[in-house]
Amino acid sequence: MLLTDMVFAVEFRTLAATCEWNEPALTARFLEGLTGEIKEEILAHNLPSSLDQLVELAIRLDKRFELRRHARAPGPEPQPQSSTVTFPVLTSSEPEPMQLGVSFCEARVVKVPVGPLVHVEGQAISIRCDVSDYEGPRDQDFEWYLVFADKTLQLTSTFEVNFADPSVRDWLNSGDISYHKLGDAAVELKFKKVRATDSGVYRCSTPSTDSVIRGNYHADVELKVIRDSLKVAPAIPKSAVNEGESVDLQCTTTRGFTEHTFLSVTWSIRKGSSPLEEILTFGPDDKIKVGDNYTQRYTDGGLLLDLPGGGFYGLVLRNAKPSDQGGYVCTAQEWVRQGEEGRNWRKILEKSKEMGKVVVTPTEKEEEHPKAIMPDYTNQPDH
Template identity: 30%
Template sequence: MRTAMASMKTLFPCLLWGLQCVLCRDVFLPPGTLYRVAGFPLSLPCAVSGYDGPRTQDFEWFLIRDDAEGRQMGVVSTRDEGFPYAPFQARVKSGEVRVERDSGDKVRLVIQRLRADDQGKYECYTPSTDTTYQGNYSTTVPVKVIPDTLQISFSRSLSGQPVPEGAELTLTCSAGIQSEQLTHLSVTFGKRGEAGEASESGVGVREVISIDKLLAVVPGPAYRKRYEDGEITLEKRNGEAGVDVYVMKMRAVRPPDTGAYFCEASQWIRDPDRSWQKIAQRTLDIGNLTVQRLAESLSITSSPKGEVTLQVGSPLILTCEVLGLPSEVSSGLLVQWTKKGSESGGVAGSGGVEVLTHLNSSCLQGATQNMCVNAQVPSHSETLFFMLCYVKVEVARMSPNGVVSWGDDLSRASGGSMEKVAEGRYSLKLFSARPLDSGVYRCVVSVYAGERNPGVSTPATLTQRSEGVTVNLKSKDVLVAAVAHLPRGPLLKRGSTITLICNATVTTTGPAQAQVQWLRWPIPERGGKKIPSPAFDVTLPDPSVQKRPILVAALMYDGVAKIYTNGSEVSVERLSAGSYRLRVHAATMEDQGVYVCHAQAFGQDPHGGWYNTGAKAESNAVTVYLYARAADLVLIPLVIGVSSSLFVGIVIIATVTCCFMKRLARQRAIK
């Protein structure tokens, strides 16, 4: 028992002393030894903890020089302006030596330009504000001042003369260090805003690319994408006497690259606490860069100028010339020829240039890139609503690597050519011009400045187009007529074959063929629009409700049949020179509707090729209804569960109905 009491008496003072130590004052400096370079800043952080009194503590700095035999020298104090010793008084007064406060209990000693005699042991002391004097009130760290051996130079500066957009830029900087201590070197190329803009708009410094202290290449935030695309590179080359050469290249400069460029070399060291510190830095101005925009010099011209009139079958030759490309810039060119309808708004067959294309399935389905609108086109018998497309198509293009491709009209690939006849000069040839070749042609050029073979996703530096060349083609007078009718016969029922005849005639000189298309609208509901005709009245769908017809089938000018519906079996054939038949086999209720025959005239040029003359006609509308079959009428009451006691009545109704339907059919056949 006495032993336990003795142990408690011994343990209690130890616990009390430990608690006091936890709460005692402590001063912190970075572990040393620290190496810093003469002529460059020294920044020593000092912090105090575990103190009593106000949150804002005072700090005093002392220096014990290596040759002072332990004598302290006052450097600077936060509470006493007369604290500095004579060697530091002027430096403290000028601000070269000062204390910067990070917080109430954290400060840093800053010496703006280290001198060789600043080497020694630095002590950070905190005057006591505690009720009892306990803990550490100061600590020290050794600082070694090493000589400045950082070198930086360049072999050629920027002249300040304008550089064309897309030109290659190469900047060279040499840098090195020769130190007995293990230090690292980093080199950065940067830009100070655009020329004449830094002082006005406050544009800051931008880091372009650097090799960091661990020899990793690091692009600036604004240049990361260009670095990843290989547009900007930085290479380190071994030099002489420890001075290496750093080469930065921009494959193609852009207008935002305008500005004042510099090279910055920094010397780094790793302190005992494993943190990296920049101990020296030098910056060298390389010069100003002014990038001249390509848009200021580029121009695209096409020839012949203005308007060209040709006979059908004649060759069409257009030339595109790219002017103002800088000779010192290697640029890829994408050259396109586009065509759109004449701005005069003429209609085929009226003496003007055709603006409206033929009615095709892609237009009807809204899949074309051209602008489709509702339009009223007069025909020989009536006015019908259908879709027409204003054309703006690509005729041909030549990619930067010289590959030629043809646009919407693939048949031109064998009937024309696109060539590069000279540097910056391109020709488009159509060996035998057709009426649908009429229109306004433009040469569109996309320039990839500094990119001889750009990737698919590479954006063009600039795209410009030439003035339009209007091409008119004199064609023969062509008249087209189309009449559609439903042959007389039995009433059409679900499952019957719908037969429609279209008589299409083409009147012209020379060989000609008709191309026939069949279109169908649903049977209009109440509210549909009635359109008068000299022969009869036909109710067509309200265009605001049903804007597009359904393309059922077509018989091309060369005899090829095309079926566009996925429902019933459909066939189309040519019965005679001007008679065309459409048959819908095993018709369903979806096949009934308002049918229209659309005929186009194709002529033959002197070279034997067929072309669309642009002449067209729309037939009258034919309405097709499908009647219910007798078997359907019989099955209706059976489906809904009528009792067998009504069987006799059902037989009577079915018999009367069948007789009535046969009588109607005989009357229709007599007429």
């Protein structure tokens, strides 16, 4: 199959974007379809660090070989702009070539969550891994690795008992880390109490049961374990205010780890024995969420945010009412983004502090007295 360099690049990249493969799998898929001379030239040197660079290199090499062929053959001057990337024409005895079409992505896919996965020390966590679009037995096996820049350590396997590297066997034998099958095609790596030293890149791999090696057989995800540095320090509000005055609710919230994490602050009130009622939340995306019973008041300007920075968060309740009497609470929550393109929020930590009770004294209203009725003498007869 012959494709011009531009058509090839666009079509391959377009189809690649629809697959859930990792870059090594796409790289192998791309190399699979190259002609012998281009593939040999590429493999004779270090592979480019990215798929885009590999595609560009293949196009440049194809242009170079095309120019050489034209230089050796009589005829008109070569036209580099019409160069082609050539896919091999196979005989019936050769394996089936890569097909650019609807079947492009029909191959094994191993998936882990999009990282980095940020968790707080001491929490019980798990990392899920799924495999799909595979051939062979319905029940698939899995292997977990810990990947470093200079080496890869074997952690645990669903089928090989002595799989773990000797340096991590005590870790596994203690039960601090283990695996749990979630079905035929899913597994999770579990941490009893995750530690900062557990931070790293974890690889989920599946041994091949396919008739043809195609797709991605492993997926990596980075785990970041941070210490619990979230602090909440509310200022004690004025314990008694008159109706119509303001209630100032000030809360200082800080954290030591700011990369990948975001804060939200919620002000709430507890009236007597009633459950905690949310007044207003700011964050984690710099948006404001108002409690159901305070929507109109916020719209009317009765709730004002004071955000000077430096971890200071303030909320002012203007024109206090007797219904504002109660115990106030400040709650800080630490969040991370997760999912594709960070579309979803996941809460990793929450801390609440009592701010104090506020009594609202109703304003005394002057008692209205009935007006005296003066007698009307205008129509009285003269005596």
